[in-house]
Amino acid sequence: MMLQYIIRRVLASIPTLIGILIVTFALARLIPGDPCRAMLGEKATQATCDRFMREKGLDKPILEQFVIYMGEIARGDFGTSLRFSQPVTRILAERMPTTVELSFSALFISLIVGIPLGILSAVRHNSWVDVVTMVWANIGVSMPVFWLGLMLAYVFSIFFKDTLLWLPPSGRLTAGIADDPFYEVWQLNLAKDSFALAFSDFISRMNILNALLTANWKLLVDAIRHLILPAVALGTIPMALVARMTRSAMLEVLGQDYIRTARAKGARRPAVIFKHAFRNAQLPLVTVIGLSLGSLLGGAVLTETIFGLSGVGRILYDAITARDYAIIQAFTVVIAVFFVILNLIVDISYAYIDPRIRLN
Amino acid sequence: MDAESISLESVSLWRITWRRLFRRKSSIVGLIIILILIFIALTAQWIAPYDPLQVLIGLEDVKMREAPCVHLFGCPTEKPQHILGIDGNVRDQFSRLLYGTRLSLMVGFSTVTFSIAVGTVLGALSGYLGGWVDNTIMRVMDVLLAFPSLLLAIAIVTVLGPGLINALLAIGIVSIPAYARVVRASVLSVREMDYVSATRALGGNLFEILFQRIMPNALTPLIVQGTLGIATAILDAAALSFLGLGAQPPTPEWGSMLGSERNQVFTAPHLVFFPGLAIMITVLAFNLLGDGLRDALDPRLAQGG
Numbered sequence: 061m062m063l064q065y066i067i068r069r070v071l072a073s074i075p076t077l078i079g080i081l082i083v084t085f086a087l088a089r090l091i092p093g094d095p096c097r098a099m100l101g102e103k104a105t106q107a108t109c110d111r112f113m114r115e116k117g118l119d120k121p122i123l124e125q126f127v128i129y130m131g132e133i134a135r136g137d138f139g140t141s142l143r144f145s146q147p148v149t150r151i152l153a154e155r156m157p158t159t160v161e162l163s164f165s166a167l168f169i170s171l172i173v174g175i176p177l178g179i180l181s182a183v184r185h186n187s188w189v190d191v192v193t194m195v196w197a198n199i200g201v202s203m204p205v206f207w208l209g210l211m212l213a214y215v216f217s218i219f220f221k222d223t224l225l226w227l228p229p230s231g232r233l234t235a236g237i238a239d240d241p242f243y244e245v246w247q248l249n250l251a252k253d254s255f256a257l258a259f260s261d262f263i264s265r266m267n268i269l270n271a272l273l274t275a276n277w278k279l280l281v282d283a284i285r286h287l288i289l290p291a292v293a294l295g296t297i298p299m300a301l302v303a304r305m306t307r308s309a310m311l312e313v314l315g316q317d318y319i320r321t322a323r324a325k326g327a328r329r330p331a332v333i334f335k336h337a338f339r340n341a342q343l344p345l346v347t348v349i350g351l352s353l354g355s356l357l358g359g360a361v362l363t364e365t366i367f368g369l370s371g372v373g374r375i376l377y378d379a380i381t382a383r384d385y386a387i388i389q390a391f392t393v394v395i396a397v398f399f400v401i402l403n404l405i406v407d408i409s410y411a412y413i414d415p416r417i418r419l420n
Numbered sequence: 421m422d423a424e425s426i427s428l429e430s431v432s433l434w435r436i437t438w439r440r441l442f443r444r445k446s447s448i449v450g451l452i453i454i455l456i457l458i459f460i461a462l463t464a465q466w467i468a469p470y471d472p473l474q475v476l477i478g479l480e481d482v483k484m485r486e487a488p489c490v491h492l493f494g495c496p497t498e499k500p501q502h503i504l505g506i507d508g509n510v511r512d513q514f515s516r517l518l519y520g521t522r523l524s525l526m527v528g529f530s531t532v533t534f535s536i537a538v539g540t541v542l543g544a545l546s547g548y549l550g551g552w553v554d555n556t557i558m559r560v561m562d563v564l565l566a567f568p569s570l571l572l573a574i575a576i577v578t579v580l581g582p583g584l585i586n587a588l589l590a591i592g593i594v595s596i597p598a599y600a601r602v603v604r605a606s607v608l609s610v611r612e613m614d615y616v617s618a619t620r621a622l623g624g625n626l627f628e629i630l631f632q633r634i635m636p637n638a639l640t641p642l643i644v645q646g647t648l649g650i651a652t653a654i655l656d657a658a659a660l661s662f663l664g665l666g667a668q669p670p671t672p673e674w675g676s677m678l679g680s681e682r683n684q685v686f687t688a689p690h691l692v693f694f695p696g697l698a699i700m701i702t703v704l705a706f707n708l709l710g711d712g713l714r715d716a717l718d719p720r721l722a723q724g725g
Binding site: 084087202403 | 559560562563564566567568569570571572574575576578579651655658659662663664665675678679682685686689692693695696697699700703704707708711
């Protein structure tokens, strides 16, 4: 039954994926001006341009171009970045770990703070904890991420200067900290250009994970200290949403008969709250997490720009300023596809948590 | 009031809503802030002490990015008063902030009006006609929803070229699906009801059925969605301007004011702090009102007036 549901959901997301490709393809073709001069610069001669158009297949009918484009993307080929003169796929692979690390840290912070606050304010409904949490949650969802980031950077690097609370305002690591990738520390001899090496490299670029794998505590502490401010800035909106959603879901569940029954039969209060109530409040929470992931990816552009983190978001910002269309297009596709897959996972975990959904 | 007089009194939905809205402190706060902001926006040219574009070099003895000078708080009276300081181009930050209100409210209302108009038509057609029309429209909406909204807005502005109008268009396009879905759901819920069938049987045309019979049912969710949508639109527009894709300098727009001074945050924090605070307060006000409206209009919570 579960498998059937998963297959059905995967099939249902295929039209969306094709739609994403159509939209990004159309956006790329709609860019005003001559694509050749946009890619090669204003000084390109007519002959170079003709050759460029032929090579890129831009002289072919639009439908054929779309098929070629789909083929390229299926092979993971996003063309070459004008600005970095490197394959976009490689830039993406190098920058993605930073963004993944940042987004997951932000999500982690939002959950470990948001869920307990939400539960607490539901259990102590209308108490001062509840009021403060809700006021704060309302402010949290209204917070411009870029402003919060700048203010945090200011407070923790200027105001708390020379104290223990000082935190670095930019970068991922302090210069000079050893961050040997784990596959070198472990002396794994991975073949050059192999998938294993590419994958290991991807993992090792997530500093916290790499530090844990190599038991490099200095690196771990330094990486975490650099990550706190951006992760808090990025995590604030989801944190507020999670707190709000947990609270309202818990309030709804706590008012139901079976909770009264559980209490009446003498179950302890924590057991009622966590085993009986919270389990049933998880469903809306999963939805919020799924929705937040999208805003995390969008917010990463702003957060990485402010904190000088060389992730996907930062490079997207650079690409916008430099009009590097290959990068913008590739990143839009990758992040949208990533987002669809995440939503798929959310839907499936929905069905896992609540059996009624997959039976319908 | 005794039971009889309650049953005799007929109370309109709007009055009930109004009353319930004002029972919540947060929605009153939201509404008051919005009224103040509208007042500032309308009167900016009279209450702002300076022209927001006027460069004060040579006119006054002020330096670039000078800290706020408030006479009330001990700033020497021989110095000209600039309560939020001077910006990077030697302009009065306070006046720019006041004028920014105009732009932010305009951004919020215009994008939401645009997306409600387009979203309503699409959603209504989709829900009423069903079949392939519904399928096509809703698949397109799914695709739009598949992109993180800020990212899609960035991609659209990149194609259209940076600028305030293009940024507004991008944000408007990105938020269409939310309204289309709301309207479609309302249409589906009443499409087969007798009074709609009756209009159809009497020979009412599509326009009459849709907009006179069906659409009034979609009004309440649209109002709620629209109020919350204004908050999101203001936030996204500020983000785009911060990235240099929206309003261009020297336009006094909060996001772009913040963006152009962001590298000075350590030396002139006041130039970053106040525009951001203004964005937050405005967004907060619309969020509070939107939440209040949602609760007030929610029929499940309808327990008398």
